[in-house]
Amino acid sequence: MLDTKKVGIKIAALRKSVLLPQEKLAEMLHVSPQAISKWENGHTLPETTLLPVLSQIFQCTIDEIIMPAYSFDEIIEADKPTILEQQAEYIAKYVMKKMDIENVSKEKNGLGLDNDTIINGVYKAFPNIGYCSVTRGKPVKKDGNAIVSIIISAPQKEVKLLEKIYGRNDKELLVLNFIKEYTMAIPQIYHIDLKEKTVLMDDLSNRYIQGFDFDEMNENGEIIRQNYNAILSATAKLHSIFWENTEAFEKIRLDWRLESKENIFSHISCLEKDYKEYRKNEESGKLPKIWMNLENNTEPGKLDYFQHAIQYLREEYPKLMDERFNSRKNITIIHGDLHPGQTFMSKTNDRTIKFVGLQAVRIGLCTEDLAMLLALHMEPDKKSAIPLLAYYYQCLCEHVMDYSYEDFIKDYKISIAETMFFTIKLINNGIYDFNMRDKAIKAYETFFIEEN
Known part of the structure; x- marks a missing residue:
């Protein structure tokens, strides 16, 4: 039978070793301070469901809490140093001084998850992290959402997270909730609250390189350019997971344009x-000659490629309705906006890839993602693109069957012809990315015009 008095003395000693007041320990356990006092005075014992939580807070085993009688000397126990006692300075600095500040900050901004929910999410990922505190940054508004940087501090570990609170457009939240069950190619998810439209996820900024750097003449840009295959391999794996996946297709629907030939x-x-509006503005001189150091100097004849692409799409795209979309043949769930900025590459030698920005996820051709990634950004020229496309196709075929290379390249050409109009839409909306437009033109020229 357990000696409640000695267990109580042990709990009190462990609590003091981590510098926790009775009130704070009670708050963490969702019990009253009186309950803690009764334990420590030897009147009652903690409920068994609380013992694993106490062991995490005290950084000890459950046996050390409830079975002190076998090796317990009160005088020795009072003086015995523990790991956490040796780190008391750390805890005092990074835990106790922050508790009240964090709670006040939470009350002021009124956003997102409470500290207990955040810590519980971290405990699930790192069961042995021990007692930890939560430090919040100021909310940053972006695209109608609020993003908060969060640091979880523990004696031997620090975890950096992002809390994203969605406004009206919460499609990405729903996608994350769905896709996290299938793949690890997204930031680690610690908690999702669909009702509060909030997700708690890994902050990749310190350990990963964002693909925005790929065209920069710096060390990060060089790493990304040397590891395009890592991005393509990860993309192929993501596509293969959802390839002809009817269960997934029930949750992620076809884009409206693919529902019927009339819609196409x-x-x-x-x-x-969009093209006619753009051409009218171009010919009337309404477009700037220079925008953010990007020159608008494309040869007028090359703008005719857009009209060529319209005719090609009218001839070829409708054929896919019966062959592919209605039969759910050789289609998959795609990212939908896979420019390099939506990819993060780990700084470690394994070059792990994580995908973000999942607002446009939909069913489609795998080559829609590739056209955005290669034709509009990394390698528009056919000569440079073909080896990369071949590598992607090789990776895809490790998991996918009955998708010929001929069909794959035909799909890529359709995707180039469609995706190039994305650059026109941006320009019509005041984002004059002439560089992206010219890459689209280059891709169309080398895959269509020069081929003929």
Whole structure:
């Protein structure tokens, strides 16, 4: 039978070793301070469901809490140094001084998850992390959402997280909740609250290089350029997971334009309308000659490629309705906006890739992601793109069957013809990325015009 008095003395000693007041320990355990006092005075014992939590807080085993009678000397126990006692200075500095500040900050901004929910999420990922505190940054508004940087501090570990609180457009939240069950190619998710439209995820900024750097003449840019294959391999793996996956297709629907041939023709007419608006502004001199050091100096004849692409899409795209989309053949769930900035590459030698920015996830051709990634950004020229496409195709075929290379390249050409109008839409909306437009033109020229 347990000696409640000695267990109580042990709990009191362990609590003091981590510098926790009775009130704070009670708050963490969701019990009253009186309950803690009764334990320590030997009147009652903690409920068994609380013992694993106490062992994490005290950084000891459950046996050390409830079975002190076998090796217990009160005088020795009072003086015995523990690991956490040796780190008392750390705890005092990074835990106790922050507790009240963090709680006040939480009350002031009124956003996101409470500290207990955050810590519980971290405990699930790092069961042995021990007692930890939460430090919040100021919320930053972006695209109608609020993003908060969070640091979890523990004696032997620090975890950096991002808390994202969604506004009206919470599609990415729903996608994250779905896709996390299938792949680890996204930031680690610690907690999702669909009701509060909030996700707690890993902050990749210190341990990963964001693909925005790929065209910069710096060390990070060089690393990314030397490891394009890592991005393509990760993309192929992501696509293969959802390849012809009818269960997943029930949750992620076809884009509206692929629901019928009428919708495809309507979509192509919208692309043509965007092009005519752009061409009118170009010819009337309404577009700037220079925007953010990007020159608008494309040869007028090359702008005709857009009209060529419209005709090509009208001839080829509708054929895919029966062959592919209606039959769910050789299609997958795609990222939908896979420019390099949506990829993070680890700084470690394994070059692990994580994908972010999942607002546009949808069912489609795998080559839609590739056209955005290569034709509009990394390698538009056919000569340079073909080896990269071949590598992606090789990686895909490790998991996918009955998708010929001929069909793959045909899909890529359709995706180039469609994706190039994305650059026109941006320009019409005041984002004059002439460099991306010219890459789209280069891709179309080398895959279509020069080929003929």
